[in-house]
Structures are given as structure tokens and as C-alpha cells.
Amino acid sequence: MIEFIFILPLATGLTALALPATLGRILLLLTALLHIQLTVMSWLGKLTPTFPSYFSASPEGLLILMVTSFIFVCISIYSFSYMKETEMENKPIFICCMLLFLGTMSMVTLSDHPIVLWIAIEATTLVSAPLIFIHRSKEALEATWKYVLICSVGIALALLGYFFVTLAMDLGNINAPMTFTSLNTVALELDPLWLKVGFIFVVIGFGTKMGLAPMHTWLPDAHSQAPSPASALLSGALLNCAFLGIYKTHVLMSVAGLGDFSGNILIGFGLVSMLVGAIFIIGQPDYKRMLAYSSIKNMGIIAFGVGIGGFALYGAFLHIIHHSLLKSSLFLSAGNILLGFGTKQVQRIGGIIRHLPKTFVSFFAGFIGISGLPPFGMFISEVIIIFGAFQKHRYICVALFLLALTLVGAGICRIFMSMSYGEATDRLQIEEKALRLLPSYALLFASVALCVWMPDIVYTIILDSIKIIGGTTHG
Amino acid sequence: MINVTESILVITLLSVLLSLGSTRLIALVKIMALQGIMVSLTPLFLRGDDSLGSGAIIFFQIMILIKGLLIPSLLYMAVKKIAIKREIEPIIGYHASILVGLVILIISVFITSHLRLSLPAGHDMVLITAITTMAAGFFLMMARSKAITQVIGYLMLENGIYLIGTALTKHSHTLYVVEFGVLLDLLVGVMIMGIILHNINSAFDDADTTLLRRLKD
Known part of the structure; x- marks a missing residue:
């Protein structure tokens, strides 16, 4: 009953609406802990799907499920303290939407039917919208409006893309069930032209949600206006889920022998996103927007790595894990x-x-990590992607990649310096608390730990996710 | 003999053109209700009687209920609540909009005849209607500044995509459970958009997207 992984948070989320906020916070924490427990069980293969025509435990899905679940545990601990200290008009709604958000994201990672995947991704947009406008300021309303409208229209195009994939099935006279697993086995019989058209629409559609430039316009607004725990979830977990939709379709393309076509599209979008992210980071006056643009850049790196394939694909998957943890x-x-x-x-x-010394430590370490410096995992994943691109003789792409990295490094460094040192104009309002520090330390520690010692099971699951389209874990 | 499918499609096309030219928002909502019902009926007549199980009949009833009644009444409530009667300053004028609608129609005919798809009889017309509805929905979203009209544009886009799905696929793969999920997403989406719309209206004293200019780089 692997479906229980997403049914649980959906059910507790709806229950939280009826509970007072104090009980709701405990429920949030409990659900997060239960969820990670179920996720571990699914990794060990103890859970099997009850509806195999809609859901299955694919390795790439399980990987992203684990990342999401781990981040959610940290964020729920943070929210526990955060909710006590902020003014929020409707706390039960916040808790409910956080849990529903976890539930719909888990559904994305487990779905095997393209349209079920689509439904789940659209549902993530809908349940996360109230999180963004929870403060009801004018800016938050504007950000939510853009988020819901741009993402809904974008995702609608992805649905069109999947209709074209269905058309490709009809033209190839295939009578297999419409799941990614079974489509991969008959991929060569699919009509290539309509499969290509379908892929383009899927990339544009889910690319909007993933934050690939030039469809990224909602992302900086939503990430900067949402309350911080929600921003962390949006950036660390939601973008991965949208990526999963693109990746599964890319796998289908590769198995159908159109991997070069889809790979080049991903490389193109990846490079544009990296450069757009880098340009907007420089001189950015708002630090949360700066982090949002950094997410766009990192999603670009992931798309780029997947597009290159081979060894870089391994780098891209490492990058997903470490970007989520660090961001x-x-x-x-x-x-x-x-x-x-x-x-x-x-x-x-x-x-x-001086004012927030303990936050300074996690902030500083995070900046080192996000700039791609050791000892954090992004260093390794970026080096692997560059190495993989060299192997495929993509020298111009590597040059652009390095240019974007340099620009980002410079931009981040300037912002970080002026925030950490220098004089404050405002007085400190709320002190730092242990519950709001431990989660960020834990996430950073996980990123370092995964560099030093990666458990065999994680290694196997990454290998299983990438070997179907020729990814390798050694140069 | 009158061909029912073609009459439905012609009504859909007319509703698209009407929506591009209508100045009053209440009229626009009514047009959307009509369009929703027509779009839900299309696959029913297209497929013939042979493949209609009891599941299909229930599904199409639910679909008509959601697209023809629930969503329009949500829109109607939104229009009443924020007390806007008409779009005063569209970005692109009404006559120009209708002209654009006709141009879109011609382009759709052109695209459909050039795709060289071996579509079953009668599906060409569906595809033409579908592409027109989709493109007109996009156009409506860009050419109007009121938030509610943009929601209506999004709905038209969805209707168009649904029609494309009906025209292109033989429906052997999509299941009713799945289609019901898509519909549910649409319904909740419109509900959430309505709530944000209401909040925008009370925060800005108007639900006009040209007021949303605070966030930029």
C-alpha cells in the first residue's frame, strides 16, 4: 500500500483544519515523522502499489520522495517555533496547506500514469497558493496571482503535451496501458514526430513550474513573498517534483531513440536559466529574491546535466539532492x-x-555551499557535470556554464559580505532560537555527510534512476 | 438531416467569438456556461452510441455539472461580489478582438489541413474548434486587464485543450477516473483564483491586473 505515503498527509492535512493551532503544530510534526518512516519502508521495498496502473515506486521518484520527506521533517521542526513567533491570520490553514503540499508532492513522486502525474503537479500549485498569500499583503497577493495563473497556464500546456504522447501511441497502434513503465517498453513503436511535439509542450509546461527561464517569472515573487518555511519547501522540494515530470518524459524520449533531440532542448533551457539567474543575482537588493534566482540557476544546472547525459547525469542527480538540502x-x-x-x-x-551569531554560522556555511565550494556536495556535483560535458566535447557549453558560476559567485559574495558585516540600520526584533537553528544545521550536515559517506542504497537508487538512459557513475 | 456534432461545434465557435466581443462580464460568464456544456457534450456525440457504458454517462453528467454549472456560478459570484460590470479599458479593443478571433479561426483551419493526420471522419472540425478555442483563450488572457477575464481566458484554454484531447485520441487510454481528476483540479483552481481575486479586490479596491506592478527587478 504505497499510496498510503500521500494519503496520510492529505488526511492529516484536512484534519488540521478542525484543530486549534497548538494541536495542529504537533500534528504537523507527527505527520512529518510518520511520513519519513513510510518513505524509508518504501525504500526497503516493503510497500507495494495497490493501483499499479496509476502508481509505482520508480527509483527516481523514490529518490525525490526521500529528499522531500527529509526536508519536510526539518521544516516542520522549524515551523513549530516559527508559527509561535509570527503573526498569522489563519494558522490552521497554514498547517493544512503545508500537509496537503507534502501529500501532493509525494503523489507526484509516486505516480506512473502521465495524466495522474499532471493532476498531482497541478494540485501542488493549488495547495501551495494559500501558503504564499498567508500574510495577505499587497505584494503577497500579487505574487500568488502570478503564481497561480502562470503555473496553471503552463501546466495546462503540459497536459496538451501528454495528449500528443497519447496520439503518438494511437498512431503507433500500441495497445499498452498508459504508464511510463509500460510506455518505456514499447517506446520504439511510438510515432516519433508527435512524441517530439509532446516533449516540447511538456518541457514548456513543467519547465514553467520548475523555474526554467524564460518561463520563470513567477518564481522570484512567490519565493520572496511566501513565509520562510514555505519558501524552503517551494525551492527545495516543489521544483524537484516538476523536474521529475520532465525527466520521466526525457527517459521516454531517450528510450524511443530521440534522446539527442530532448537532450539538446534541455541543454538550451538549462544554459538560458543559468545565465538569467546569474544576471539577476548581481545587484539584487532583496536577499530572498536572490536565493530564488539562485534556485533558477540551479534548476538550469540540473536541466543542463540531464541534457548532457552520461556521467553528467549522475552529477545532475547529486545536484538535485544537494541543492535541495542547501537551499x-x-x-x-x-x-x-x-x-x-x-x-x-x-x-x-x-x-x-554580531546580532545573530548562530544564524551567521548556518548562513555562512550555506553560502559556501551554494557558491559551489567544498566541503559541500554542490562542489562535487558541479565538477562532475563539467567533467561529463567535457567528455561529450561540449566546450562552448562548459564555457557558458563556468561564466554563469563565476557571475553567481561574485554576486552572492557581495550580498553576503554586506549583510554579515557592516552596520545595521534597524534594531534586532526577535532573537534566534534553538528550534529554528537545528533544522538548518541538520540540512547542512546532511549535505556534508553525503559527500564523505554515501550509503550504498542511495548510490544504487541513483544508478537505477539513470542507467536506463545511459547514465554512468564513473567517468 | 442536421448533424448534431457539427451544430455543437458551431455553437462553441460562436461562443468563442462572442466572448471576444462581449463587453459585459455577466454576459461573458453566461457564454462560458454555454461553452462548457457544449464542450462536455462533444465527445458524447462524436463517439456514437456503441461505446457508452454506465460509467461514461455518469462521468459526462458530472462534467456538464462542473463545467456548465459549478464553475460559471463560482464566476458569477465573483463578478457579483466585486461589483464590476464591464471591462472599461481593454488592452485590445472589442472590434479588433473579434477580428483577431476570425484570423485565429482561419489559421486553425490552415493548421488542421496541413497536419495530414488520418483523423476519423468529423474529427477535423473538432480540431479546428479546439485550436481556435485554445488560441482565443490565450488571446483573452493577454488582451484584457481585469483579473476575472483572465480566469475566463484560462478556462477557455482548458476547454480547447480538452477538445484537442477528444479530437486526437481514441479514448482507449484515458480513463474516467483520470479525467475526473483533471476536472477536479480545474474546479479547485477556479475556486482558489476566485478567493485571490476577492482578496485583490479588497486590497486594491479593484481587481485589475494593471495594478499588480509592485514586484519586479
Whole structure:
């Protein structure tokens, strides 16, 4: 009964609506712990799907499920303290939507039927919208409106894409059930032209949700306006789920012998996203927006790595894990800074090292990690992607990649310096608390730990996710 | 003999053109209700009587209920609540919009005849209607500044995509459970958009997207 992984948070989420906020917070924490337990069980193969025509435990799905679940545990601990200290008009709605968000994201990772995958991704948009406008400021409303409308229209195009895939099935006279697993076995009989058209629409559709430029316009607004725990979830977990939709379709393309076509499209979108992200990071006056643009850049890196394939594919999967860990940690630290200083403007913040020394440690470590420096995992994944691109003789792409990385490094460094040192113009409002520090430390620690020692099971599951389209774990 | 499918499709096309030219929002909502019902009926007549099980009949009833009644009444409530009667300053004028609608129609005919798909008889017309509805939905979203009209544009886009799905696929793969999920997403989506719309209206005193200009780089 693997479906229980997403039924559980959906059910507790709806229950939370009826509970007072104090009980709701405990429910949030309990569900998170139960969820990770179920996820571990599914990794060990103890859970089997009851509806195999809709759901299955694919290795790439399980990987992203584990990342999501781990991040959610950390974020729920953070939210436990965060909700006590912030003014929120409707706390039960916040808890409910956080849980529903976890449930729909788990559904994305487990779904095997393309249209069920689509339904789940659209549902993530709908349940996360209330999280963004929970503060009801004018800016938050604008961000939510853009988020819901742009993502819904984008995802509608992905549905069109899957209709074209169905057409490709009809033209090839295939009478197999419409699941990714069974489509992969008959991929060569699919009509290639309509499969290509379908892939383009799927990339544009889910690319909107994943934050690939130039469809990324909703992302900086939504990430900067959402409360910090929600931003951490949006950036660390939701973008991966949208990526999963693209990746599964890319696998189908590769098995059908059209891997070069889809790979080149992904490389193109990846490079554009990296450069757009890098350009907007430089001189960014709002630190949460800066983190959002960094997510766009990192999603670009992942799309790029998947597009290159081979060894770089392994790098891309490592990048997904480490980006999620580091970025959600950074958003949580940014949440502490926002609570402390009450502003998102870089200029008005200074001297974090004096005012919030413990947050400074996680903020500093996060910045080292996100800039792609050792000892954090992004260093390894980026080196592997560059190495993989060299193997495929994509020298111009590597040059653009390095240019984007350099620009990002410079932009991040400037913002970080002026926030950490320098003089503050505002006084500190809310002190840092242990419950709001431990989660970001835990996420950072996980990223370092995975570099030093990667458990065999994680290694096997990454290998299983990528070997179907020729990914390798050694150069 | 009058061909029922073609009459339905012609009504759908007319509703698209009407929606591009209508100035009053209440009229627009009514047109959307009509369009929703027509779009839900299309696959029913297209397929003939041979493949209609009891599951199909229940599904199409639910679909007509959602697309023809629930969603339009949600829109109707939104229009009443935020007390806007008409779009005063569209970005692209009404006459120009109708003209654009006709151009879209011609382009759809052109695209359909050039795809060289071996579609079953009668499906060409569905595809033409579908592409027109989709493109007109897109156009409506860009050419109007009121938030509610953009929601209606999104609905038209969805209707068009649904019609494309009906025209292109033989429906042997999609199952009613799945289609019901898509419908549910649409319904909840419109509900959430309605709530945000209401909040935008009370925060800005108007639900006009040109007011949403605070966030940018």
C-alpha cells in the first residue's frame, strides 16, 4: 500500500483544519515523522502499489520522495517555533496547506500514469497558493496571482503535451496501458514526430513550474513573498517534483531513440536559466529574491546535466539532492534574519555576525555551499557535470556554464559580505532560537555527510534512476 | 438531416467569438456556461452510441455539472461580489478582438489541413474548434486587464485543450477516473483564483491586473 505515503498527509492535512493551532503544530510534526518512516519502508521495498496502473515506486521518484520527506521533517521542526513567533491570520490553514503540499508532492513522486502525474503537479500549485498569500499583503497577493495563473497556464500546456504522447501511441497502434513503465517498453513503436511535439509542450509546461527561464517569472515573487518555511519547501522540494515530470518524459524520449533531440532542448533551457539567474543575482537588493534566482540557476544546472547525459547525469542527480538540502537550509536561515530584522532589503541589514551569531554560522556555511565550494556536495556535483560535458566535447557549453558560476559567485559574495558585516540600520526584533537553528544545521550536515559517506542504497537508487538512459557513475 | 456534432461545434465557435466581443462580464460568464456544456457534450456525440457504458454517462453528467454549472456560478459570484460590470479599458479593443478571433479561426483551419493526420471522419472540425478555442483563450488572457477575464481566458484554454484531447485520441487510454481528476483540479483552481481575486479586490479596491506592478527587478 504505497499510496498510503500521500494519503496520510492529505488526511492529516484536512484534519488540521478542525484543530486549534497548538494541536495542529504537533500534528504537523507527527505527520512529518510518520511520513519519513513510510518513505524509508518504501525504500526497503516493503510497500507495494495497490493501483499499479496509476502508481509505482520508480527509483527516481523514490529518490525525490526521500529528499522531500527529509526536508519536510526539518521544516516542520522549524515551523513549530516559527508559527509561535509570527503573526498569522489563519494558522490552521497554514498547517493544512503545508500537509496537503507534502501529500501532493509525494503523489507526484509516486505516480506512473502521465495524466495522474499532471493532476498531482497541478494540485501542488493549488495547495501551495494559500501558503504564499498567508500574510495577505499587497505584494503577497500579487505574487500568488502570478503564481497561480502562470503555473496553471503552463501546466495546462503540459497536459496538451501528454495528449500528443497519447496520439503518438494511437498512431503507433500500441495497445499498452498508459504508464511510463509500460510506455518505456514499447517506446520504439511510438510515432516519433508527435512524441517530439509532446516533449516540447511538456518541457514548456513543467519547465514553467520548475523555474526554467524564460518561463520563470513567477518564481522570484512567490519565493520572496511566501513565509520562510514555505519558501524552503517551494525551492527545495516543489521544483524537484516538476523536474521529475520532465525527466520521466526525457527517459521516454531517450528510450524511443530521440534522446539527442530532448537532450539538446534541455541543454538550451538549462544554459538560458543559468545565465538569467546569474544576471539577476548581481545587484539584487532583496536577499530572498536572490536565493530564488539562485534556485533558477540551479534548476538550469540540473536541466543542463540531464541534457548532457552520461556521467553528467549522475552529477545532475547529486545536484538535485544537494541543492535541495542547501537551499532549504538557506531559506530557513534567511527566515531567522527576516524575523530578526524585519526586512528583506540587503542594504538595511548588517552585522549578522554580531546580532545573530548562530544564524551567521548556518548562513555562512550555506553560502559556501551554494557558491559551489567544498566541503559541500554542490562542489562535487558541479565538477562532475563539467567533467561529463567535457567528455561529450561540449566546450562552448562548459564555457557558458563556468561564466554563469563565476557571475553567481561574485554576486552572492557581495550580498553576503554586506549583510554579515557592516552596520545595521534597524534594531534586532526577535532573537534566534534553538528550534529554528537545528533544522538548518541538520540540512547542512546532511549535505556534508553525503559527500564523505554515501550509503550504498542511495548510490544504487541513483544508478537505477539513470542507467536506463545511459547514465554512468564513473567517468 | 442536421448533424448534431457539427451544430455543437458551431455553437462553441460562436461562443468563442462572442466572448471576444462581449463587453459585459455577466454576459461573458453566461457564454462560458454555454461553452462548457457544449464542450462536455462533444465527445458524447462524436463517439456514437456503441461505446457508452454506465460509467461514461455518469462521468459526462458530472462534467456538464462542473463545467456548465459549478464553475460559471463560482464566476458569477465573483463578478457579483466585486461589483464590476464591464471591462472599461481593454488592452485590445472589442472590434479588433473579434477580428483577431476570425484570423485565429482561419489559421486553425490552415493548421488542421496541413497536419495530414488520418483523423476519423468529423474529427477535423473538432480540431479546428479546439485550436481556435485554445488560441482565443490565450488571446483573452493577454488582451484584457481585469483579473476575472483572465480566469475566463484560462478556462477557455482548458476547454480547447480538452477538445484537442477528444479530437486526437481514441479514448482507449484515458480513463474516467483520470479525467475526473483533471476536472477536479480545474474546479479547485477556479475556486482558489476566485478567493485571490476577492482578496485583490479588497486590497486594491479593484481587481485589475494593471495594478499588480509592485514586484519586479
